[in-house]
Amino acid sequence: MTNVSELIFRQITPADFFNINKQPGAEALGGGQSYIDVPVKNVALPTWHSFFDGIQPVAKTNGPVWTVEINSLGGLGSQQVSIGQRREASVNIRSQKLFSRSSNRIYAWHPDHGGFPRAPVDMSSAEDPRVIELTAGVRVFILKTEEDEYWAGWLKTEEIERLSAIDQRFETMLTEPAGHLSFDPEIELNLASLKDPFGVQPHSVEVAEEDVAGNAGTPNKKAPYNAKTGRSEEAIAAELFQDDSSSEDVKKTQKVIETFERNRKAVRDLKKLYKTCQITGNDFIFSKVNGEPYLEVHHLVPLGEGGSDNPTNLVVISAHIHRMLHYAVVEGMDLAKIVDGKLDFTINGEGFTITWLPEHAKVIADAGGATV
Template identity: 40%
Template sequence: MEKVKSIVYRCLTNADFFNINKPPGMESGGGGQAYIDFPTSTVSLEQWSNFFSGVNEVKIQQETQGPSWTFPIYSLKLDKANDLASQELKIYQRRPQSVSITSQKLLSSRSNRVRAWHPDAGFPVPIDNTDRTQCPAGLIVYLVTTDAHKVWAGWFLNDGTTLLPIKGIPPKSINSMFLSIEGNSGIINFRDNDNIYINSADKNYPLQSHGEETYISAISNPINDESNFIDTLFNNDSSSRNVFTKEYLNMIRVRNKSLVNNLKRVYDNTCQITGKEFAFQKKDGIDYTEAHHLIPLGEGGSDEISNLIVVNPLIHRMLHHAEVEGIDLKNIKVDSNGYGHLTIKINKKQYTITWSPEHLASIHR
């Protein structure tokens, strides 16, 4: 693994996506856009220069409009054998307002599409190349520099159902990328103690956070034990109201709420144990669910997707306070459709936890 120094990202617009995928001959005056722009208002030339500082084999030149950087780039989300090979990529100031990645039009004879952003690597493709509206919302491409002096490329589709491509508890700074909206771009420079790493061998979670746990301090209140506080903090109601009106125990870790919200969307806010049974709707019409840690945080459990399930509040309380048997992820059975099932007992009554294939992929059994 390589430690991440900086990430530059861009959330593609419908027009970006359409133009870099459209067939040749659709433009009367030429081939049309073949680049991905990063506005200098969000990533300045000085920031680009710092981004490439120390990168192996980078070639810096002065073009008509401004500087260019040509360098070897490595791709995430590929088979391991292909990860080892790099390709040469050029980024340059195409006009005063933007810095551009060149030759990204897929169906051009001069295409140099970054391999991580190629359909062969799972990168989204238009359903209909003549329809601009088919671009998935929240399609983010990013470049990463590491302490190994390399540049890596990756992508993330924030469609409301996809799990975040990062393990561990990420620093808050990375949320600006994951929660980016169409057209947004930016740069994130990580501190030494952020401990964000690239793991090119992990296609589902290429980014990994090995940072120290983050805590908040409060005055100890004997009325509330730790499990009650965790229940309140991690029930993850999406309401914007601040419900934390009491003082709680010291040293309770803070987690990335967006990670759980994404997991809830994977299950359409439905309990993984009882489905719609015991469900009730909030005022916004969405079923209320909570996130449960299979191995409690106080017992060394992780705050990763692999240790979380989506449950209704009744089951959540039962899992915390009743007698629970059979929580052993090694015993998950996978059916022909890729869904995982684990039989457990709560107060001697049998229940089954069900995982979607996408969620199940995060679990190392």
């Protein structure tokens, strides 16, 4: 056991996940993104200098680059990792692309070592529903101990919610896409555990969060991440239209993708069987150009958490409901409580019901149900 003094985190987006897990050949003109960016509006450059105090950075054209020994929680080992400013707007953790000759994926964030979500080999884009499922609520972090050692790990939303219920200093991890936490008093860290590393004692301490310029603000409890209330139109416009795009021309590429026919067949057959959303009926359903209803299929237990592609784990829903299940607060999704082919649950506190056809409900019941 040791104590944690500081922590920097980053929420993994579908785009991050897709880019750092592309298979070889997916990029016709290069390997694509190989880093995980942390915006300086969330973690200011002076904060990085303080976080890596004692490590002399190398001055590069775009800014400082630190070479840091990163230990991975759970006894997964240590490695030298380059972390530095790639452009004015961000600091990045480098060489995180999995399928690359220069890959140096942090062990704790590696699917073969740290149990990090594994990407489907046939994923086609960041909009792939499976990618969205796998990244939902995933936060990676690097922390600093009282001995000035650096350790990496990752947590999901539900684990952070449990921590923040005991120590509210973790709430920022739920409300921001990236950030820096400073712990005073420090908290205990179990170096041997990747999934439950924090020996948290109850505190009533509120942390002053950095504002967009990296300055200390006043303690407050923020709205959930992506809730943009309270920002002026000018601030939104300034962020939205900042010059943060590549000057390179958009290139058109052609890719050949192998798919798992078994999965596709289950999806196709379920859509033909239901023809409407199992939750809202015809609400939010529109017709495609061929006249067929547009529907999507959702994995009740995410693939990255051991969910399967067979009908016991699939429901047919509208695109609108699909996004709500991924991004809103979903409670009561216990398949063991299906009664007469129906299950009541809530999305953001509002009641909804999934309705299964009798033969579909029987398959789920025979499988023993599951709690999502």
